[in-house]
Amino acid sequence: DAMVIQNPRYQVTQFGKPVTLSCSQTLNHNVMYWYQQKSSQAPKLLFHYYDKDFNNEADTPDNFQSRRPNTSFCFLDIRSPGLGDAAMYLCATSLQGDYGYTFGSGTRLTVV
């Protein structure tokens, strides 16, 4: 089945130690998104790609970076995780336009 896969499901990292979360898709969607969701809060858009064109949200901290080496894969890099970065990170894909998003199951990040 076509889907969006996020790895790992759970990630524990040390304060200040760089961490990378990954997302892959088999839907061939040209738009990919990274959202951060903290407990009982709305998913917050960090950045998104139209194909290879990167779009950063104005309030996304510089500590967060992203890479999209090809259509299928997208990575979220957190350069120096702080305790406040503990959250669920959601990857989503869509076709360009007003289409519904397909989300992965998310990666739950814990910072110790």
Next chain:
Amino acid sequence: SQKIEQNSEALNIQEGKTATLTCNYTNYSPAYLQWYRQDPGRGPVFLLLIRENEKEKRKERLKVTFDTTLKQSLFHITASQPADSATYLCALGDTDKLIFGTGTRLQVFP
């Protein structure tokens, strides 16, 4: 700034009744609005989309209305079942970007 409001208190209803969830927004004129279901520890799942020029959309037991004058969308689940228990997120869109509300938790009791 843009603001989306969904009832933060859980909605508890009995099986078989119609659940109605509300999404209000301010400082925004979205081209479309979407509703998602989210189960604990999982990613949201797309349910329905309604565009600014549409008043109502239906899909099986689901119905969505969109009033751009009131800046409000209503989401209805008819003949609700315990399996419908989840958090329901409203999301507003313009071009290719969605802004989500915090969601309303629905609990359907047998």
